Structure formats: structure tokens, C-alpha cells
Amino acid sequence: MEPSVLLTLVFTAMAYGAIAVFVAGVAAKLYRYKTTPSPLRIPTTPAPISPIGVPFRIFGDVVFFNSLFKGNKWTWIGGIVFHYAFLMVVLRHLRYFFYPEPGWVMSLQAAGIYAGILLPLAVLYLLMRRTSVDRTMFVSSLADYFVLALIFCIAVTGLLMKYYVRPFMVDVKGFVYGLVTLNPSAVPFEPVFLLHLLLVFTLLVYFPFSKLMHSGGIFFSPTRNQCDNPREKRHINPWSPNLGA
Amino acid sequence: MAKVKVEVPVLTGSTVFPVMKEGATSGIKSHLAKEKDMVALGFPGALLPDWKERAVERMAELLKKYKSLQVYLDICVKCGSCTDKCQFYLGTKDPRNMPVARQELLRKVYRRYLTVSGKVLGPLVDAEDLTMETLDEWHTYFYQCSECRRCSVYCPYGIDTAEITMAAREILDAIGYGQKYITEIIHKVYTIGNNLGMPGPAIQSTLDFIVEDIKDTTGAEVELPMDVVGADVLLVTPSADFFASPHVESLAGYAKVFKQAGLSWTLSSHASEAGNFGMFIGNFEVMRNVAKRIREGIEIIKPKRLVHGECGHAWRIAYSFWNTLIGPFDSLDPNYPAPQHICEFTHDLIKRGALKLDKTANDDFVVTFHDSCNVARGARMGNMKGGQFVIPREIIKATCNKFVDMAPNTIHEHTFCCGGGGGILTDELIDVRIKGAMPRMNAYKAIKDSHGANFFALICAICKAQMTKVFPYYGYEMEEVGGVHQLVNRAIVMGGKEGI
Ligand code: SF4
Ligand code: SF4
Ligand code: SF4
Numbered sequence: 049m050e051p052s053v054l055l056t057l058v059f060t061a062m063a064y065g066a067i068a069v070f071v072a073g074v075a076a077k078l079y080r081y082k083t084t085p086s087p088l089r090i091p092t093t094p095a096p097i098s099p100i101g102v103p104f105r106i107f108g109d110v111v112f113f114n115s116l117f118k119g120n121k122w123t124w125i126g127g128i129v130f131h132y133a134f135l136m137v138v139l140r141h142l143r144y145f146f147y148p149e150p151g152w153v154m155s156l157q158a159a160g161i162y163a164g165i166l167l168p169l170a171v172l173y174l175l176m177r178r179t180s181v182d183r184t185m186f187v188s189s190l191a192d193y194f195v196l197a198l199i200f201c202i203a204v205t206g207l208l209m210k211y212y213v214r215p216f217m218v219d220v221k222g223f224v225y226g227l228v229t230l231n232p233s234a235v236p237f238e239p240v241f242l243l244h245l246l247l248v249f250t251l252l253v254y255f256p257f258s259k260l261m262h263s264g265g266i267f268f269s270p271t272r273n274q275c276d277n278p279r280e281k282r283h284i285n286p287w288s289p290n291l292g293a
Numbered sequence: 294m295a296k297v298k299v300e301v302p303v304l305t306g307s308t309v310f311p312v313m314k315e316g317a318t319s320g321i322k323s324h325l326a327k328e329k330d331m332v333a334l335g336f337p338g339a340l341l342p343d344w345k346e347r348a349v350e351r352m353a354e355l356l357k358k359y360k361s362l363q364v365y366l367d368i369c370v371k372c373g374s375c376t377d378k379c380q381f382y383l384g385t386k387d388p389r390n391m392p393v394a395r396q397e398l399l400r401k402v403y404r405r406y407l408t409v410s411g412k413v414l415g416p417l418v419d420a421e422d423l424t425m426e427t428l429d430e431w432h433t434y435f436y437q438c439s440e441c442r443r444c445s446v447y448c449p450y451g452i453d454t455a456e457i458t459m460a461a462r463e464i465l466d467a468i469g470y471g472q473k474y475i476t477e478i479i480h481k482v483y484t485i486g487n488n489l490g491m492p493g494p495a496i497q498s499t500l501d502f503i504v505e506d507i508k509d510t511t512g513a514e515v516e517l518p519m520d521v522v523g524a525d526v527l528l529v530t531p532s533a534d535f536f537a538s539p540h541v542e543s544l545a546g547y548a549k550v551f552k553q554a555g556l557s558w559t560l561s562s563h564a565s566e567a568g569n570f571g572m573f574i575g576n577f578e579v580m581r582n583v584a585k586r587i588r589e590g591i592e593i594i595k596p597k598r599l600v601h602g603e604c605g606h607a608w609r610i611a612y613s614f615w616n617t618l619i620g621p622f623d624s625l626d627p628n629y630p631a632p633q634h635i636c637e638f639t640h641d642l643i644k645r646g647a648l649k650l651d652k653t654a655n656d657d658f659v660v661t662f663h664d665s666c667n668v669a670r671g672a673r674m675g676n677m678k679g680g681q682f683v684i685p686r687e688i689i690k691a692t693c694n695k696f697v698d699m700a701p702n703t704i705h706e707h708t709f710c711c712g713g714g715g716g717i718l719t720d721e722l723i724d725v726r727i728k729g730a731m732p733r734m735n736a737y738k739a740i741k742d743s744h745g746a747n748f749f750a751l752i753c754a755i756c757k758a759q760m761t762k763v764f765p766y767y768g769y770e771m772e773e774v775g776g777v778h779q780l781v782n783r784a785i786v787m788g789g790k791e792g793i
Contacts, residue, residue: 119447
């Protein structure tokens with residue numbers, strides 16, 4: 049077998065493998081979060097007093113990081129910049145997944161570049177915060193540094209391709225789009241690109257087993273997703289519904 | 294009892310980030326539970342020989358029963374937002390008292406035995422074997438948490454360390470490694486009916502005494518009825534209100550309010566305890582067993598309304614959990630909330646002009662209000678958001694001329710715990726309690742220095758007990774601590790009813 053064919057085979061297999069682990073892993077976790085019962089009402093003040101308020105509260109925490117804002121402004125600003133830069137970069141990458149590219153994805157390209165530059169800086173800022181405050185330093189461990197390092201490397205290899213090695217975009221798109229359409233095509237032999245891919249696969253596989261599950265878990269946090277009306281509406285504990293049971 | 298060494302922090306009026314001192318309170322442990330108390334609660338009397346397997350099993354069970362535990366053990370990103378929010382960290386400087394570090398004590402064992410990554414990668418992902426040292430660390434630091442939920446407010450995902458503390462305590466109980474103070478008290482409730490262990494006749498005689506005392510000191514004729522079948526209102530209150538100071542003064546306040554309202558009311562010797570330490574050990578069955586007496590009290594007395602006295606954790610359970618535990622309250626009059634807080638009750642009367650209050654009776658006082666954390670973050674009052682902050686303050690303002698609030702980042706949902714809640718109100722933990730009270734005391738000192746505050750009003754039996762104990766250590770008079778209904782008791786003008 050020719051080396052380039054072998055390489056394509058390996059990367060195609062890894063890509064599907066990583067995506068499978070990611071999807072199955074995240075789905076399994078979310079399923080568990082969803083189906084684990086909440087025996088009691090435990091919303092934290094200020095909680096909405098009717099169910100209508102719940103999505104608004106969660107929206108505030110997911111989109112604006114409201115609770116973090118109350119807790120620590122410096123981490124908040126770092127967190128906001130990091131997450132939105134990450135989001136922009138991911139959206140920018142959608143151009144590789146569609147043909148023809150949707151207009152809105154193309155219109156994000158310029159902003160996506162800035163986000164791409166901001167992303168590693170935000171990671172460095174978060175790293176600096178983590179190590180410069182004795183409290184966060186104390187609670188941080190290998191896993192926390194690992195994710196930061198991983199995302200940093202993904203961002204940097206990405207930027208390298210944008211500004212330095214510049215692989216053939218047509219080939220890159222060909223490979224990614226081939227994966228999307230289940231019609232695998234040759235992986236471009238460009239070490240930086242291959243490294244970039246490997247790191248992304250690592251992130252995907254690592255995701256469901258790590259704290260990165262905060263992204264889905266937040267929607268299931270009982271202190272945030274319950275409303276404060278226990279006197280008006282009787283909450284039933286599913287595993288012990290009746291008195292004297 | 295051996296004298297415990299204490300170290301009282303110096304108050305500066307504002308609480309700053311401490312310089313961390315590893316292991317600062319690692320040696321302060323609550324006493325292990327006694328066999329007879331554990332057995333009475335349905336737990337093993339002593340540490341099981343196969344405690345390790347049993348502990349992991351119990352954790353796995355809890356993970357299937359509590360969404361909070363499952364989600365919270367997984368999703369903490371160690372952002373650090375909670376690290377400077379716990380009064381026990383701020384006061385003791387021990388980094389293990391940072392909420393996230395406290396959670397990690399349980400999390401590392403969770404990872405090791407119950408997650409794929411922990412089983413495979415072990416220490417690389419902070420997974421750690423469960424050892425006897427771990428158990429002792431749990432027994433130390435999960436009993437230096439008052440389950441006040443302050444950390445949860447500031448966590449981007451609402452991670453509630455109280456839920457984790459409860460789970461850890463449940464696991465410890467399940468393997469026979471409980472805590473003396475809490476289990477002893479629940480045992481008293483099981484056998485006698487209240488936390489103080491006062492049988493009905495003893496309660497009756499203290500009530501008679503209090504009635505006499507109120508008459509002698511204020512000239513007011515009030516009643517403290519007990520076990521009156523068919524009374525309009527059943528009052529359920531912490532048993533400390535029958536006995537402890539300053540709690541009794543609030544009881545006198547309730548009695549006067551009921552009298553002015555012209556309602557028949559009663560206490561119950563069967564449902565003689567609003568407190569429910571089942572919450573502190575997080576065990577659903579125990580919590581429900583304790584709460585069951587309230588349901589039985591309702592069946593015995595057959596009241597139209599259920600009113601609840603001043604108590605923090607008890608109000609959280611009553612407001613947030615009773616309906617689940619012992620509801621629905623179909624036999625009660627649906628026109629009133631069930632249960633109704635005594636502050637809601639009094640506030641309603643004040644709003645309707647049904648109480649005559651002489652504010653000058655409290656002119657000696659510059660009053661400030663401590664939002665008890667279980668009320669502030671775990672329950673509510675009234676029919677609006679934040680009612681638990683507004684209603685007690687409105688009552689206070691109606692009973693005195695001088696009210697001032699402490700600094701905004703120490704009140705409402707940001708309130709600091711008194712340092713004695715959650716099942717740690719026991720002598721061997723006094724050093725931790727004193728230090729845990731420090732942020733609250735600092736806020737009080739600040740308002741004292743700037744506005745001359747000299748009355749620390751609150752609505753929690755545990756806070757009252759804790760603060761009267763802790764105030765003298767900080768050089769303040771214990772008489773500065775009192776209930777909201779203590780102010781009502783002083784200001785209310787008996788007799789002259791004005792259009793109820
Ligand atoms: S605030 Fe929440 S996510 Fe951040 S470290 Fe504390 S518990 Fe973890
Ligand atoms: S619940 Fe309260 S006492 Fe416990 S860790 Fe959180 S802030 Fe500290
Ligand atoms: S005793 Fe009071 S301040 Fe302390 S935990 Fe309970 S409600 Fe909160």
C-alpha cells in the first residue's frame with residue numbers, strides 16, 4: 049500500500065473514531081444527567097418563581113456567564129473572551145463542512161481570523177490567572193493544564209497554517225468534506241495540518257470524560273434549572289413518592 | 294469537657310483574601326457518632342469491616358438518586374470563582390475549606406472508582422484511592438461546612454457544595470463513621486420528639502413559666518397553648534424557642550401577634566420541633582421520618598393553618614421540602630400558604646394595620662439584619678421574588694426607628710453564614726465556628742463603627758445560638774443578638790386593636 053493511502057486510511061479511521069467517541073460519550077453523559085432524578089427542590093436564590101423564568105436564567109448563565117460575573121470579574125472576562133473566540137473559530141471552520149459554503153459562514157471568516165488570534169491569548173490569560181492566584185493554583189491539577197495546553201496547541205497549529213505553512217485549502221476541504229459526505233478522500237500530507245487534526249481528535253475523545261462536560265451539564269444543574277414554587281406545586285421524589293413508603 | 298483551644302481573628306471591618314495556611318484546621322474534628330445513636334437512625338454502629346466497598350457502593354447509589362451529585366461531581370472546571378466565597382476558608386485560611394477543594398475530597402474518590410478515566414488513568418486525572426486518611430479528611434472538612442450554599446451563588450454552573458457535603462456525610466453514615474452531634478439530636482427527635490429532648494410535660498411547664506415571666510416583666514397577658522385540638526393555627530417552631538435565650542423572646546413575640554390577630558392557635562407536643570437535622574446528613578429517609586411528626590401533628594390538631602417559627606434550615610425544609618416529604622396539605626385552608634412563615638403572618642397583619650407597634654420601645658437599638666443563609670438561598674417568603682429579604686426588614690422597620698443594612702455584598706443572597714449551621718453547632722468545633730463567623734462579624738463591626746448598630750436581628754434558631762456564643766469572643770455583648778419577633782415583642786401594644 050502506498051504511504052499516502054495508508055495515511056489517509058489512518059486519519060480517516062481516527063476521525064470517525066474520535067467523532068464516534070465524542071458523540072456517544074456526550075450522549076451517554078447527557079442521558080445520565082437527564083434521567084437521574086432530583087428528589088428535592090434546591091434552586092439557589094435568585095430563582096425564578098415560575099417555570100417560565102427558568103430558560104431566561106439558564107440563558108443568562110450560558111450566554112453571559114452571569115453567576116461567574118458575580119463571582120470573579122477577572123475570570124469572567126477571560127472566560128467570555130475565550131469561549132466566544134472558541135465559538136467563532138468553530139463557526140469559521142464550518143466552511144470546510146459544507147459545499148457550497150453558506151453565506152453566513154463566509155461572512156464570519158474575517159471575524160473568525162481575529163478570534164483565532166485571540167484564542168491562544170485568552171488561553172494564556174487563563175493560564176496566568178490559574179497560576180498567579182494562590183487559590184486557583186492550589187486547586188489546579190494536571191487535567192486543568194492539559195486542556196489549556198491542548199487548546200493552545202490546536203489554536204497555534206491552526207494559526208501556523210493560516211500564516212505560515214499554508215497547505216492547499218482545496219485539499220484540506222477535500223479531506224474534511226470527504227469525511228462529511230462519507231466519501232473519504234486523500235489527507236493532505238502536511239505535518240502541521242496532521243498535527244492539528246491529531247490534537248482535535250484528542251480533544252474530541254477527551255471531551256466526554258472530562259470537565260468539558262460542563263458545556264452540557266450546566267443545563268441540568270438543579271440549582272439553576274428549577275423554579276422556586278415548592279409550596280404551590282408539589283414536587284414528587286420519583287424514587288420515594290409517598291409518605292410511609 | 295476538655296477546653297478547646299480557640300484563636301479569635303482580629304476584626305478589621307472588611308474581609309480580605311487571606312494568605313493560605315495549609316492544614317490550618319486539619320486537626321479540628323467533630324466527635325465520632327455513638328453506636329446507639331447510629332443504630333437508632335438505621336446506620337451501622339461502628340465502622341464496618343468492609344467499609345471501603347460499602348462506601349463506593351453507597352456513592353454509586355447516591356449518584357443514581359441525586360442529579361445534583363452526578364452533575365456536580367462531573368462538571369466543575371476549577372475556575373476558582375467559589376474559592377474566596379466560603380466563610381470557613383476566609384476565617385480559617387485552610388485551603389481545604391475552599392468549596393472546590395472540599396468537593397475535590399469526594400471527587401477524587403468518585404473518579405477513582407466510578408469513572409472510566411479515573412479507573413484507567415488514576416492519578417493523572419486526580420483519581421485517588423479511598424483510604425482511612427481520606428475518611429478522616431472527609432470527617433474533618435465535610436464537618437467544617439455549614440451547607441450554607443454561598444458558593445453555589447457564584448459558581449458558573451451553580452455547583453452546590455452543600456449537596457456534596459450531604460452526600461459525603463451520607464456515605465460516612467452508611468459505613469458507620471457518623472458525627473456525634475447530629476446523630477445524637479436526631480435520635481432525640483426519634484425517641485422524644487424534639488432536638489432538646491424535652492417531653493411534653495417539660496415543655497408544658499416551661500411554657501407556663503414563660504407565660505408567668507411575660508406577665509411579670511411586661512404586664513402582658515398572653516397564652517402559650519399546647520395541644521389544643523381544632524385551633525385555627527398550628528405553630529411549629531424550633532424547640533430552642535421554648536428554652537434558650539434569646540429564642541424565648543421571639544416566642545413571646547409570636548404569642549402576642551397571635552393574640553392581637555384574634556386567632557386561636559396552638560403548639561403541639563407531638564410536632565414540637567421545626568428543626569430537622571436530617572437535612573444536615575442529607576439522608577432523605579431520616580429527613581422524612583423527622584418531618585413526619587409535623588404531618589401527624591396536623592392530623593392530631595386539625596388546624597386550618599400551619600405557621601412556622603424563626604429558624605433557618607427548618608424554614609428551608611418547611612418551605613422547599615415539606616410538600617415533597619409530607620405533603621400535600623389538603624386538610625389546611627387553601628387560602629393561606631402551607632406552611633406560612635411567622636414573618637409572613639406578622640407582616641400581613643402589619644400591612645393590614647392590625648397591629649399597633651410602638652417603635653420607641655426599641656429606641657435603644659440601632660438594628661441590623663442578618664439574612665440567615667438557609668432562608669436567603671434555600672427558601673423564600675411572600676409571593677414575590679426576594680420576599681425573604683423584604684418581609685423581615687419591613688417588620689423590623691415597623692418595630693424600630695433605626696434600621697441599617699450591612700454591606701451589600703454580605704446581605705441578601707450574598708449573606709455570610711453565621712458559622713454554626715449545618716450540624717456543626719457543637720463545642721469541639723468552636724474554633725472553626727468562631728473563625729467561620731469572622732466575615733459576618735466584620736460586616737457587623739463595619740456597620741457598628743459607621744452607624745452605631747447594636748442589635749443583630751435574625752430569624753434562625755441556630756444563628757441565635759451560634760451568635761450569642763460567638764459575640765463575646767469578639768468582644769461584643771451576647772444581648773446584641775436577638776430575633777425579629779423579639780423586636781415585635783417589645784414594640785407591640787397589646788389590647789388596642791385597630792380594625793383587623
Ligand atoms: S465556582 Fe464552580 S466551577 Fe468554579 S471552581 Fe468553584 S465549583 Fe468549580
Ligand atoms: S456550602 Fe457554605 S460552608 Fe459549605 S463550602 Fe459552600 S460556602 Fe462553604
Ligand atoms: S445557622 Fe443561620 S446563618 Fe448559619 S447556616 Fe443556618 S441559617 Fe445559615
